[in-house]
Amino acid sequence: MTQPTNTTTLIVSQAYSKCSACGGYALPAETTHDVNVSFGQPVRPGCGAQFTAITTDQDGYGVEAALRAMLTGLRPDLPIVEFGGHTV
Numbered sequence: 001m002t003q004p005t006n007t008t009t010l011i012v013s014q015a016y017s018k019c020s021a022c023g024g025y026a027l028p029a030e031t032t033h034d035v036n037v038s039f040g041q042p043v044r045p046g047c048g049a050q051f052t053a054i055t056t057d058q059d060g061y062g063v064e065a066a067l068r069a070m071l072t073g074l075r076p077d078l079p080i081v082e083f084g085g086h087t088v
């Protein structure tokens with residue numbers, strides 16, 4: 001694995017996970033954006049940015065405890081940050 005040169009936020013919704021740096025779909029367990037995925041399958045290389053935080057763009061979740069628990073359960077290593085005006 002190459003040393004990541006930039007960092008990014010992992011954006012998780014009910015339907016997908018995305019990389020905020022390049023907008024490509026990502027596997028939620030990745031520490032860096034190594035692959036772009038389509039329907040859960042790797043399709044091409046990702047941008048290589050390191051995931052340093054996690055958030056969601058799911059409408060209507062806001063500050064719900066269930067969302068925070070989901071994000072923490074998915075990636076306990078990443079801090080939760082705000083996205084698009086949501087206070088997560």
Ligand SMILES: [Zn+2]
Nearest residue numbers: 019022033047
């Ligand atoms: Zn990326």
